Amino acid sequence: MNIPASILTGTTEGEGSPPAGGLPGVAELVGHGPIDTDTARALAGNAPGWDRLFVNPTTGHVLEIDRYQPSADQRRILRVRDEHCRFPGCRYPATRSDADHTIDAAHGGPTAISNLGHFCRRHHTLKHHTRWKADNLPGGLIRWTSPLGITYTDKPPRTVVFTTPDDTPPPF
Ligand SMILES: [Zn+2]
Numbered sequence: 001m002n003i004p005a006s007i008l009t010g011t012t013e014g015e016g017s018p019p020a021g022g023l024p025g026v027a028e029l030v031g032h033g034p035i036d037t038d039t040a041r042a043l044a045g046n047a048p049g050w051d052r053l054f055v056n057p058t059t060g061h062v063l064e065i066d067r068y069q070p071s072a073d074q075r076r077i078l079r080v081r082d083e084h085c086r087f088p089g090c091r092y093p094a095t096r097s098d099a100d101h102t103i104d105a106a107h108g109g110p111t112a113i114s115n116l117g118h119f120c121r122r123h124h125t126l127k128h129h130t131r132w133k134a135d136n137l138p139g140g141l142i143r144w145t146s147p148l149g150i151t152y153t154d155k156p157p158r159t160v161v162f163t164t165p166d167d168t169p170p171p172f
Helices: 005-009 037-045 072-082 121-129
Strands: 051-055 062-067 098-101 116-119 133-137 141-145 151-154
Touching: 005 037, 072 098, 072 116, 098 121, 116 121, 116 133
Parallel strands: none
Antiparallel strands: 051 062, 098 116, 133 141, 141 151
């Protein structure tokens, strides 16, 4: 199913004229054809994840694909890297934290290990709704900047770790 973001955000009702190479402005069920906006929104609400396509606005050609939700492999890597919430001093387990985009996907941040980190609900809220700012640095470092401009760099707990593929506890 292909749904223009403008339909999901309610900024269009799908009445626009489609540019060359695609049907932007019109939701489409692959293998079926165009579908109405209400059906598209209902289906979108039940989808477990989405691929984000960047298309050339003139030709309609796909330029890049990104997925908003981290893949299962990305989640495993992040859980091993982070172990816990990445706010300095917080030890809330990664398994119960949110894997969040450091640069928001809505602002162009990719769904990549270099732009993701685990944040517990409290620090996830802090990041999005206060003047605290987080930046990913090379090596899995996350630099936090307080509202007063003071920076704190959080290092991932370990650089090498062995874990079972399905996250079950080891037999020892
Ligand atoms: Zn936390």
